[in-house]
Amino acid sequence: MAQRRRENIPHLPTEEQYLNCIRCGLCLSACPIYRETLRETDGPRAHVVLARKYAEGELDISPEFVDLMYKCLDCEACNAICPVGIRPADLAMEMRQVIHKTTPQPWLKKPIFHGYFPHPLIQELSVLPLLLYQRLGLQTLARKLGILKLLPRQLQDMEHMVPKLPARSLRQVLPEEIPPMGEEKHRVAFFLGCFQSTIFAQESEATVRVMARNGCRVFTPKQVKCCGMPAAGYGDIDLVKSLARFNIDLFLPLNPDVIVTDCATCGSTLKHYGEILKDDPEYAHKAEVFSAKVRDISEFLMSIDIRAPRGEIRARVTYHDPCHLVRAQKVRKQPRDLLKLIPGVEFVEMKESDWCCGSAGTQILTHYHNSLAVNRRKMENVRATGADIVATGCPGCQMQLTMGSNHYNVNVRVVHPIQLLEEAYRREEAQIADETSTGE
């Protein structure tokens, strides 16, 4: 076979992406999947070699090849450790795009990525059965009767992933504009993520309130669409681009100082819009402007003059670094500083805090055993800290850690750092209310 050509395969990796790989194998030491399976084929070095063999026409796409590229957690640990600057995780993602373009796709993929993720209302309807299951007392009943034990372990684990759902999605409840408490210092557009709206509504509610407490006027556009990460993860780059264009047109006219998100994954994608649309003559500049404004909530709060809460939370708290925050956005210090602002919090570092938790979006569905094996390492590190609370700024990580705490029996509460911060502000208010009433 001869070298494949980019004219025929638009997303074919280029030579400079793999040529200088010296095959030292250092990436193997950082790959959460390889460290569990101990199979070279699963590791980043093999991904680079396989992508190269495909580009050079020595290897065709087989079901095995597809599975290998989809097994990658895209945690980017290999990108970060490579001494030469090769980005094996990126290569795996690009090979997914090649797969998407060159091979027939599973029938479910189109309805999920084109029909589901871009449409908030459909997402909201889809959580309805789960909502009823929780609200009608069925969950309590099922858990009490031990009926869940009849389910395969994978479904049992997934049953434990989801927190108590909000009655209505946050998108429907949250006002489009919230004025600051006190003097206005910042004009913020809030990017409400899909998971945040339908599942972790309390967190984003907290995010918006904390910002308002700290002098922000917060706009939350209701028509917001998915950031595009799920589609990117499944190789559909055209869909990512159309979502990006939509969101750019929605947010830029608000003329915000910053665009804030409390979802690590959304943040990492939004910060990439500039790169994703760099060849789009109409949107390249706008996308760059958009991406430059994007901040993770912890990154934003620690960059402004935030007022520390006076309410106490007495707990030992540890922090898990989401891959999409620590490596994709290089936000490491800010979430920790945020937690340390809270009176009463005893902060403890866990070992390997930036080791992937095994979530990677849908791995618990698609690669259950790997996902669980990677998660075990994380949960043991959590357990070793003796923490009451593990904080992390990513809904995917939160669900995975919640699942893991149940599966591996680690007694720990999983929260977003912003939730603890808002809790501390509320306790402060309650204390003040108490003091006033006793004063009377």
Add this chain to the structure above:
Amino acid sequence: MIEPRVVKELEVVVGKEHVLSSPEDLIAYSYDSTFEEHKPDIVVSPANTEEVSQVMRIAYRENIPVVPRGMGSGLAAASIPYSGGMVLNLTRLNRILEIDQENMIATVEAGVVTADFQATVEAMGLFYPPDPSSIKHSTIGGNIACNAGGPRCLKYGVTSDYVLGLTAVLPSGEILKTGGKAIKNVTGLNLTQLLLGSEGTLAVITEALLRLMPKPKYTRTAMVTYTQLDDAARTVNAILLEGVVPATIELMDDTTINTIEEYLHLGLPTDAAAILIIETDGSDEQTVLREMETVARVARECGATNVRVAQTEAERNELWRGRRSVSPSLARRRPNKLGEDISVPRSAIPEAIRRIKAISAKYNLPIVVFGHAGDGNLHPNILFDKRDPDEWHRVEQVSGEIFGMAVELGGTLTGEHGVGVLKQPYLEMALGKTAIALQQGIKKVFDPKGLLNPGKKFPAA
């Protein structure tokens, strides 16, 4: 091709999921850390010594060549399956079986990652000194099979100084146990040391008894700059003559310094002829400090233009950053590098570097030189693009001249990477016919059918 009935038999031994033969798997086990490639017919991953033994028995009966492999970080192509057959992947043998604190001896399986093992014993206040650069991505078994070294060798010796005993599987499948926990042991020929550095040609190492030391509590690091290469070389001996044995004396020549600066901008002195990174360590802080003072004084007496001693851990890391950045910056410069590993008497280091520079100029290929000045082990790295046939041809000529030079100066081909296949053309020059014939004879005793890692380390008889 491996017959289906044999594949089935192997699957029964190790489990179906641990017998691999998809095109992707065969590619993934076709390479190591060199640029060489050759696909096996099958990859088998046993979980323990017993399974290794059963797999070997089958392979022996069926005349299947077997190439043992750890994490594939070798630099001499010793684990490339040129003869096809089976890659025996040993990474699943990854248990630390015992850490005997009373005797300071650990029992580990071959697939344990060296850095993981080090971290485990260090948490107990113990120390496993061998520190090859591949420490995070190489296994104890691979380190033993190649007798890996590292910067700390000057004071602490190489892997073989820490192996008291081995469990290994012979090509026939028989299990061999050598040595034991007794420190002194002259009962019989020393088969442990025979297997050390044998590059998987004699037996498959599956377990090892490793000697541990108390962990040194204090470390001091200095970066010393020279405008004359000979001054750097003189410093090494002068320090040792003062009665100080530093843990490491690492050398970078001017081409190395300039390559690092060009790509990584660390602020290294680009007009220097050489930099030494010297580290003293021990369990008494005052002694370690005093030793470093001696090092600094001697270095200045020998003509060092600058001596920087790290005062904090952060500064220490900063000093090491230069040395650790060598390989990455080389790889950024050209698509391929061939890292040679010659070893010369310490006093010959300046002459060796001068000759390497001449060879580099003659063939118009960049060669950077760094390495372990304390023990004369140099790493001339030739940078090239393998896709250019003319360049590749010149690389082969350069290698030949470098090896010839090393032997001429009283040194040898390889200090720690091993012979594999890449250095075999020069083996006779280094060892002579008699030594090679003797080694081939030893091989025949262990492996009469010549099935275990055939054609590696020395030519097949």
